[in-house]
Amino acid sequence: xxxxxxxxxxxxxxxxxxxxxxxxxxxxxxxxxxxxxxxxxxxxxxxxxxxxxxxxxxxxxxxxxxxxxxxxxxxxxxxxxxxxxxxxxxxxxxxxxxxxxxxxxxxxxxxxxxxxxxxxxxxxxxxxxxxxxxxxxxxxxxxxxxxxxxxxxxxxxxxxxxxxxxxxxxxxxxxxxxxxxxxxxxxxxxxxxxxxxxxxxxxxxxxxxxxxxxxxxxxxxxxxxxxxxx
Amino acid sequence: xxxxxxxxxxxxxxxxxxxxxxxxxxxxxxxxxxxxxxxxxxxxxxxxxxxxxxxxxxxxxxxxxxxxxxxxxxxxxxxxxxxxxxxxxxxxxxxxxxxxxxxxxxxxxxxxxxxxxxxxxxxxxxxxxxxxxxxxxxxxxxxxxxxxxxxxxxxxxxxxxxxxxxxxxxxxxxxxxxxxxxxxxxxxxxxxxxxxxxxxxxxxxxxxxxxxxxxxxxxxxxxxxxxxxxxxxxxxxxxxxxxxxxxxxxxxxxxxxxxxxxxxxxxxxxxxxxxxxxxxxxxxxxxxxxxxxxxxxxxxxxxxxxxxxxxxxxxxxxxxxxxxxxxxxxxxxxxxxxxxxxxxxxxxxxxxxxxxxxxxxxxxxxxxxxxxxxxxxxxxxxxxxxxxxxxxxxxxxxxxxxxxxxxxxxxxxxxxxxxxxxxxxxxxxxxxxxxxxxxxxxxxxxxxxxxxxxxxxxxxxxxxxxxxxxxxxxxxxxxxxxxxxxxxxxxxxxxxxxxxxxxxxxxxxxxxxxxxxxxxx
Ligand code: SF4
Numbered sequence: 001x002x003x004x005x006x007x008x009x010x011x012x013x014x015x016x017x018x019x020x021x022x023x024x025x026x027x028x029x030x031x032x033x034x035x036x037x038x039x040x041x042x043x044x045x046x047x048x049x050x051x052x053x054x055x056x057x058x059x060x061x062x063x064x065x066x067x068x069x070x071x072x073x074x075x076x077x078x079x080x081x082x083x084x085x086x087x088x089x090x091x092x093x094x095x096x097x098x099x100x101x102x103x104x105x106x107x108x109x110x111x112x113x114x115x116x117x118x119x120x121x122x123x124x125x126x127x128x129x130x131x132x133x134x135x136x137x138x139x140x141x142x143x144x145x146x147x148x149x150x151x152x153x154x155x156x157x158x159x160x161x162x163x164x165x166x167x168x169x170x171x172x173x174x175x176x177x178x179x180x181x182x183x184x185x186x187x188x189x190x191x192x193x194x195x196x197x198x199x200x201x202x203x204x205x206x207x208x209x210x211x212x213x214x215x216x217x218x219x220x221x222x223x224x225x226x227x228x229x230x
Numbered sequence: 231x232x233x234x235x236x237x238x239x240x241x242x243x244x245x246x247x248x249x250x251x252x253x254x255x256x257x258x259x260x261x262x263x264x265x266x267x268x269x270x271x272x273x274x275x276x277x278x279x280x281x282x283x284x285x286x287x288x289x290x291x292x293x294x295x296x297x298x299x300x301x302x303x304x305x306x307x308x309x310x311x312x313x314x315x316x317x318x319x320x321x322x323x324x325x326x327x328x329x330x331x332x333x334x335x336x337x338x339x340x341x342x343x344x345x346x347x348x349x350x351x352x353x354x355x356x357x358x359x360x361x362x363x364x365x366x367x368x369x370x371x372x373x374x375x376x377x378x379x380x381x382x383x384x385x386x387x388x389x390x391x392x393x394x395x396x397x398x399x400x401x402x403x404x405x406x407x408x409x410x411x412x413x414x415x416x417x418x419x420x421x422x423x424x425x426x427x428x429x430x431x432x433x434x435x436x437x438x439x440x441x442x443x444x445x446x447x448x449x450x451x452x453x454x455x456x457x458x459x460x461x462x463x464x465x466x467x468x469x470x471x472x473x474x475x476x477x478x479x480x481x482x483x484x485x486x487x488x489x490x491x492x493x494x495x496x497x498x499x500x501x502x503x504x505x506x507x508x509x510x511x512x513x514x515x516x517x518x519x520x521x522x523x524x525x526x527x528x529x530x531x532x533x534x535x536x537x538x539x540x541x542x543x544x545x546x547x548x549x550x551x552x553x554x555x556x557x558x559x560x561x562x563x564x565x566x567x568x569x570x571x572x573x574x575x576x577x578x579x580x581x582x583x584x585x586x587x588x589x590x591x592x593x594x595x596x597x598x599x600x601x602x603x604x605x606x607x608x609x610x611x612x613x614x615x616x617x618x619x620x621x622x623x624x625x626x627x628x629x630x631x632x633x634x635x636x637x638x639x640x641x642x643x644x645x646x647x648x649x650x651x652x653x654x655x656x657x658x659x660x661x662x663x664x665x666x667x668x669x670x671x672x673x674x675x676x677x678x679x680x681x682x683x684x685x686x687x688x689x690x691x692x693x694x695x696x697x698x699x700x701x702x703x704x705x706x707x708x709x710x711x712x713x714x715x716x717x718x719x720x721x722x723x724x725x726x727x728x729x730x731x732x733x734x735x736x737x738x739x740x741x742x743x744x745x746x747x748x749x750x751x
Contacts, residue, residue, distance in 0.1 A: 146635075153616040153636075163571070190511050192744060193601070194744050195607070200605050216697045
């Protein structure tokens with residue numbers, strides 16, 4: 001029943017089925033393998049697979065890992081591998097979940113630094129984060145760049161090129177740097193004219209018609225909006 | 231830009247000002263494009279007389295432009311001249327903006343001018359004599375000189391312009407064009423290149439030198455008007471059933487020069503206003519002042535409709551204009567320079583001269599983006615906002631996982647959000663197969679997106695208008711009470727009604743300001 005090809009030397013104390021499963025798992029390296037695929041590849045019965053996996057886990061030869069692409073499916077990986085980025089989702093994922101709390105804390109720290117500095121480069125922010133030891137792990141420059149980039153997307157800060165003058169005097173001309181956009185800081189996010197009326201925010205605008213079930217004269221969003229404002 | 235909801239809105243506006251029949255004719259033209267009288271009659275199923283009357287009203291109100299083309303006759307039949315009617319969508323939508331236009335005139339030129347202007351808004355087209363007559367009837371003490379002077383002020387500010395020729399003739403293209411295979415105007419229309427309407431508009435437009443020119447002698451006007459008409463005198467009109475309506479529709483019978491509101495000027499101003507208010511909130515007040523100074527200097531070099539980069543202006547000229555503006559007096563060269571820089575101006579320095587050019591198009595684009603993004607934020611939430619901004623900034627296709635990683639949104643949520651945005655026409659999706667795997671690639675298509683947003687905005691304008699009507703209907707009973715009875719509970723309700731109306735009306739005006747940003751791009 002076991003496969004003829006055995007890339008690994010025999011692990012002592014393993015039965016054939018365990019060998020077969022271990023090999024199937026190892027073959028996938030850092031991508032892990034789904035239980036169903038183990039069954040398909042080894043052609044073993046459910047019962048044998050389950051039992052063997054248990055035994056391999058106990059011997060600390062394999063581990064269970066979460067696959068971000070499909071959290072519901074159980075995946076296994078040989079102990080010597082570290083899950084690939086595709087599996088874990090990358091640095092910002094913990095157990096298959098995006099670590100939003102960490103991201104938010106980092107954003108706030110960057111923002112605080114930026115408020116004090118007005119303008120800052122990526123290196124500047126990175127150095128500050130390291131120096132203040134606000135995070136317990138070794139944060140990479142790449143990670144800080146990702147945080148800053150997401151703050152740009154949030155429209156909290158803007159990316160600019162240094163002019164070498166004024167606030168930029170300490171930054172070489174033409175270098176990419178970040179600053180809090182002047183207008184936004186003082187006034188908060190500007191809401192467009194369309195977005196400030198019910199129809200702009202309305203998820204049902206595509207089915208709303210003058211004479212229809214959903215229509216402006218019977219619209220509850222309007223009723224609510226006009227009421228709230230008084 | 232004519233969009234489905236734009237047509238609905240236009241039809242609504244026409245119906246509330248000129249009745250349902252006009253609205254029907256107008257909608258027919260908007261939906262089907264330029265048509266002959268016969269076709270309008272067939273499609274609307276109205277009587278010939280009704281259609282002619284409606285067209286007359288619509289032409290007079292600058293909502294329709296007539297023009298004549300030569301139509302090939304079939305097998306040995308001589309070509310004949312056929313009159314076509316084209317709808318002027320933008321002008322119809324401008325009905326909505328009349329209060330804004332009037333406010334601009336009243337603020338800049340005062341009451342005497344406003345009165346004349348109001349008459350033009352109401353009547354569409356008037357000759358100077360008609361204006362004077364009207365003034366005699368309405369004003370207590372009318373002075374012809376005052377009226378003429380006010381009218382000249384309106385002309386100088388380009389608030390009014392000479393009406394276009396009533397029915398310019400478009401000569402057939404010189405090259406041997408394939409002749410129409412089928413009979414009838416319909417097949418002809420289908421084959422007419424898109425630009426026919428534009429050709430007709432430019433043929434109808436008065437010469438630029440005459441557009442804002444008022445001749446002192448009314449008789450000389452006549453001659454100029456006639457010669458500036460593009461109807462080619464050499465072409466003999468073949469009289470038949472189809473073309474005989476021209477006589478009935480000839481709005482220029484009296485051969486007096488007719489004047490109308492110059493919408494272009496107002497559109498330009500309102501668009502500038504929208505840009506300035508965007509810059510004020512985005513950068514700061516000073517940048518707003520500098521921008522308005524540059525726009526002022528650039529006023530007459532801007533071409534008809536399109537906004538582009540301003541020409542290069544010297545820092546001195548800009549500074550001189552800045553200090554004329556409210557709040558600009560305290561600014562020095564350094565601060566003007568700083569604002570110009572914040573506005574993303576291009577600069578050239580050659581020794582003594584230092585000039586700047588403003589990228590107006592870029593500013594408008596940013597304002598447009600902001601408008602769309604804030605809709606995304608309200609409708610789909612912050613994560614969608616980040617995703618949308620990512621795609622908008624990148625400007626090319628991105629794969630789902632890449633989007634999820636960069637925007638810090640959970641993979642599954644990312645896919646859900648992307649699908650929602652795609653379903654609602656905010657994104658474009660492509661499936662790319664690599665081996666067994668399929669990847670979903672996402673992109674923002676700027677052009678169709680702007681059209682979609684504009685359409686939704688027109689939809690929202692119509693909804694606001696309908697809601698205003700609805701609220702008024704609701705309050706009819708209260709409004710019918712005499713003032714002195716409006717106390718206690720009734721008084722409260724009355725006040726509430728007023729507040730609701732103010733909110734709705736001002737939202738309508740603000741929304742329209744945003745529409746201006748999307749206008750004509
Ligand atoms: S009227 Fe009401 S239902 Fe219709 S689009 Fe506006 S908010 Fe939505």
